[in-house]
Amino acid sequence: MALEKKYDFRQTEAGKYEKWKAKGYFRAGDTSKQRFSMVIPPANVTGKLHIGHSIDNTIQDITCRYKKAKGFDVLYLPGVDHAGIATQAKVDAKLNSEGTNRFEIGREAFLKECYAWKDSYSHIIHEQWAKMGIMVDYSRERFTLDEGCIKAVNKVFVDLYNEGLIYRGERIVNYDPVMKTALSNIEIIYKEDEGEFFYFLYRFVDIDHEPLIIATTRPETMFGDVCVVVNPKDKRYKDVIGKKVINPANGEELPIIADDYVDISFGTGAMKCTPAHDPNDFIIGKKYGLEHPVIMNTDGTMTEKCGKYAGMDRMECRKLLVKQIEEDGNLEKIEHFKHQVGHSERSDAVVEPILSKQWFIKMKPLADRVLENQASAKDKVNFFPKRFEKVLKQWMSNCDDWCISRQLWWGHRIPVYYSKTTNDILVSAQKPTDMENWVQDEDVLDTWFSSALWPFETLGWPDETEDFKRYYPLDCMVTGYDIIFFWVARMVFQGLHFTDKAPFKDVIIHGIVRDSQGRKMSKSLGNGVDPIDVINEYGVDSLRYFLATTASPGQDMRFSEEKVKAANNYLNKIRNSARFILMNIPEDYKNLEAKDVDKKKLSLVDKYILTKLENVIKRITKAMDSYEYGIASNLLYNFVYDDYCSFYLEMSKVTLKDENSYKEGTYFTLLYTLKAVLMMIYPFSPFISEEIYLNLPVHKDSIMLESYPELDKSLVFKSSIKKVEALKAAIEAIRQYKVNNSLAPNEALDISLKANFDFKPLSKYLSRYSFAKSLTLVKEDKEGTSSIVLPELTLFIEDSVNKDELKAKLTKDLEKIESELKRSESMLSNERFLSKAPKQKVDLEKEKFEMYKAQFEEIKKKLENL
């Protein structure tokens, strides 16, 4: 299909993805090539993909397409995540809206609902991957709850248990009373909430003493208080240590003990201690062998220990309890203040620290291994940008044990069995054969437990499969900085522990996409940008280009419709350059390789653009190799606009129009340059690239089979640069002259030109682009004309410009040159510059100096002659 005048991205995109997929171009497995492997961060089956996924997938796909074009056997493995708590929250909500809940329908029916949910959303996710154009190998797609992943998860659990790295313990954990499950520390989001600080009177037992005043933000936990703690150095309370006070909530007696944990300056300096509902209190409780009564249920209601408040919700209890204490005359005051309150990441409920029995991973030895590994040069994980390694290290050097059990149903069931008759525990990947005598642990594992194994479980581990042997460890991982400790850190320690290798060599970290005002996109603000809307409006090529090039690595970006539009215009520009070239090249011309062209047929401007091209290929390749897509795209953008379109394509019209011996060289140069540009824009915007590619006179079945351009030394002609730059400067100077003198751009002028090289081969270009009436090459200055002095040449324009104006213009030019000359001169007269700067720089400066000097003399002479 020929290229139509109008760029219609819908038509451009249509059918291409399906073709690539059907022809197997996404498949890895060519073992004759060097491998490059990557896995997609498994998409949560909770809902549609948002723009955060788009940037993730775009960077991954650019990397993969680039590597494939560079000749690698690329594996880009897709998959989805069951996303335990997140999905369960959605399914719970769905059941609620239907007037039922999971407990009513039971575990089996609930899981069925979950699978149905997963199926429908993984379908949507597939559609979105296709829309984004990512080259994932569908033949290797995985799901965190598929058979292989279950096998891996069970093995890891059992092994860690046997090594003593997984244990079951009774500890304070953060409980989500809505989802009714324990959470790990990093699933808590601290938010500033309006809070109340209640000051209560604790009256003394037996002795006559002013009551103690103790403040709390959570009065309901007073039912679980076991003592009052003061600092032993606190003079105010020196005399009351060992005495007893009355708990105003329930009238129980509380001993006063001393521990230097208490901050003298905070509050009243006296603290109530609730070992079962506060992690710090728990530590104190343990230290002094105190009781730890649990006064709150996991659903946020009060236990029977709370007397008449039993069964009541914690917030309701708080309200009524405060009222009761006030009535008893034990309320001193209430202060309002802002404080940080932990919320559940998923349900947004205020989390409650509750003592309960959970499964944990002992982090210290695993984390130490990560730190050790990062310290060694050999197998360390390289972060791009580097600074993010610090986030990993920081987290690894002070992380608590990881609570991995969740009181949910959707997920990997913990492979632990309790005997019905004895106290035996069986930790095993396989169900016991006499299952009737056992009860399996009710809980499931934290979603991140399986995600942590993603780089190797997807390749067949724990089996020594061909894929595992060939593609592990991965070459690269792409993800956002917000997920480094949720995911990256855990993959690294599990990888090191179970495969003895870091799971990937490089990690590319990107920022998040914010809204146009710089705010984080969120459901509550309703400011999210749906990538599908953007694609429908501007096309996926433009969206990808925008996402990959707008911010520098690791930096957040603002979504900007103007920039997506600008990307669209850019792609249209490339497309039209192709249209122009294909229009002008004879149908039977098929030379696209450097070896195909007779170098003698290349004109100076052909040589110039080829030399520029080879230079830009070199620089872009270097940027691509270090995942610097912003820099790479910027280099290409400048080349496309300034060198390729604005200059070369315009110049080529001269040789294309007339019969001349350079015509063939121009055909070659046009096609060669176009193809190189295409290949360099292709990883960013594959659809439009494919469309243009398939219109080239010589092409393979798809651009996906084509190679990235390589630097071809036989097409580098350094001597062309200076001469053609002079031509360029001359054209620009004449254009400028016309604008400055209010002449129409196509005003025909008589121009003479004096150059210090043979300008003849270039004169036809200058004639055309200056709309010259005549262009005469001269050896001497032309008197009585306007003169423009440029490096390497001087222009004389016959025009009715008066002497005064010319004089003013030349004086201005002279001043400018003079200041440059001075700058250059001072540098060159600086001994230390001459002795310390690299020779290259010194030579360059000397050259500049000579050039300025020549120009200076030329202008000065002209002024004198006037």
Add this chain to the structure above:
RNA sequence: GGAUGUUUAGCUCAGUUGGGAGAGCAUCGCCUUUACACGGCGGAGGUCAUAGGUUCAAGCCCUGUAACAUCCACCA
């Protein structure tokens, strides 16, 4: 309290080994010249937050300061 990032044109942002400041949008003037008006040509607009330091040379390296942002840890 600890850590990181940002501060460059009116706005949003690039600027990688330190060697004459760039883009998009906006703005002003000119042009429908047969690739592109989703365009072309030309222009205006920046003591690169601030104070020092290193260097022949600093937007870039080092130190301090300020403002903003983010993450971690947080006192009942």
